[in-house]
Amino acid sequence: MHSKMKLFLFAIISANLLLLSKALNCWVCENEGSNSACISNGQLKQCLSNEGACQNEMRRNDGRLQITKRCKQTLACDNNFDQNERAAWFPTQCNIDSPNTHCKCCCNFDLCNKRQLQCLEYVQCPRLAAPDNGWMDCSEENILDSTCQFHCDQGYTLEGSSQTQCVDDHVDDNHGVWTQPAPVCLPHEPLCEHLVLDKGSFHCTNGNRIGSVCYVTCSSGQIYPPNSNNITCGDPLIPPAFQPHPRWSLPPERWNVTRPCCVDQCPPHAHMDACIVLDSTNSVGGSNWEIMKDFAIRMIQ
Incomplete structure (x- = not known):
């Protein structure tokens, strides 16, 4: 008798486990404002053994959308689906183009109610592809x-x-x-080095982008290198419209000439630096001091 009871209990447990292993899994949410909100705020639920359907329910009252998803007994879900075609709001209870509608859909495989109304014909746009990179x-x-x-x-x-x-x-x-x-x-668009000019300014047609021409103005009027009063970003012989496209991942662009500056000469082109020291002691004398100053001034100029 004891052995028969164990066998009976084992059979019941095995049957329950079999039912659980075959239980349907559905998305569940309540009165969410959109299908995406339902998926984000809802949850996956393992349905009871007598719930063989996943149901989607969409209500729209004066344009206000409500989405509900749940597990449902199969026959009950089918009866709800049949109500879609019944007369209520014009022309039927379920009319997705109307501001007032009530639609229900049923399906019977795991996670099948993830979409909004998978059982109805609805507006679709062409499928999009993610951009390269x-x-x-x-x-x-x-x-x-x-x-x-x-x-x-x-x-x-x-x-x-x-x-x-x-x-x-x-x-x-x-x-x-x-x-x-x-x-x-x-x-990212390749750009030339940003230009900064002491004692002067640059006026560029298109910033430091390819093809931009920058005109140099010096307060002293002296530009080095000589005749470099404008410089171009990129190859000046190729019109901007035909410059290599940025998508080719070019290395950083360069200005077509050495960046000018507003002095007689600027590093690294200066030949030498000079430091003049004048003796101003009493032994030099006033007349010699004036001669020395005049000489130093003419050297600098």
């Missing part, structure tokens, strides 16, 4: 109201909008358009 995050893949954010890897700059949204084109049924085209990720 970057990535994207989309709230609802490519369905209506989905928002995609774009990012670039380190060393690359986003060219275009960082965000786009799927909206109804109001032309073809179930077809949507993105509010912005997908951007691209480009390497």
